[in-house]
Amino acid sequence: MNQSRFFAFDATFTVTYIAVSAALAILSATLLSFHMLNVAFTTLHWSAAGLNVAGALVLPFAPKLYRKVTGTSYDFARGPVIGEEI
Numbered sequence: 001m002n003q004s005r006f007f008a009f010d011a012t013f014t015v016t017y018i019a020v021s022a023a024l025a026i027l028s029a030t031l032l033s034f035h036m037l038n039v040a041f042t043t044l045h046w047s048a049a050g051l052n053v054a055g056a057l058v059l060p061f062a063p064k065l066y067r068k069v070t071g072t073s074y075d076f077a078r079g080p081v082i083g084e085e086i
Contacts, residue, residue, distance in 0.1 A: 013066050021059065027052045
């Protein structure tokens with residue numbers, strides 16, 4: 001590959017994206033279980049719920065922002081990147 005640096009960036013971004021997605025899902029499940037168990041929500045619980053909703057709304061735009069910041073013009077795919085040698 002001619003651009004191994006982008007491969008490392010892509011791998012780091014992908015792992016981080018998956019981790020944040022998993023964290024949002026776990027937080028949603030935790031808050032839902034607290035609600036079903038009739039746990040009284042405090043300000044911290046409501047703040048976590050608000051951050052969870054905000055994160056879920058922003059997460060779909062992360063790949064586009066990543067491409068804009070790194071200057072890559074290709075979409076994430078399993079195939080080879082156009083313009084790179086294998």
